[in-house]
Amino acid sequence: MAMSRNLSLLLYVTLMLIALTANQAYCQSSQPQTQSGHSLYGASQGSLHPQECGPRCTMRCSATAYKKPCLFFCNKCCDKCLCVPPGTYGNKQLCPCYNNWKTKRGGPKCP
Incomplete structure (x- = not known):
């Protein structure tokens, strides 16, 4: 009985290790690939x-109720920075120019 239990435990641990290894390989392959240091998703400075x-701006502004101003400023920022952060909100740290361009009042210019 103890031998069967040890064998079951060994099989369980082995399967868990295989699953973790497969998951890690999947996660690494699903990361954006880069070419010459630029993300293929346009999330690094000057990569677009x-x-x-x-x-990119259409996707960025897809979740807002204020599409017209969002698209206007997003395109203006993209024209200058050649970068649009991924997603519909946040992630601006991936595009420093896009993130750091401020209005006269000091607020963020880029959506």
Whole structure:
């Protein structure tokens, strides 16, 4: 009986290690790949081409009720910085120019 229990425990631990290894490999492969230090998702300084700003800003502003001003300022920021943070909100630290451009009053210029 003890031998069977030890074998079951060993099998359980082995399966858990396999699952953890597979999960780690999946997580590493799902990270944005880079080319010459730039993220393929356009989340690093100067990694976008000007024609890519429109689609990135459309995605960035998709969750707001204020689409027109959001798109205007997002495109303006993207034209200057060639970067749009991923997602619909936050992540601005990935685009320093986008994050640090302020209005005259000191508020954030880029959505």
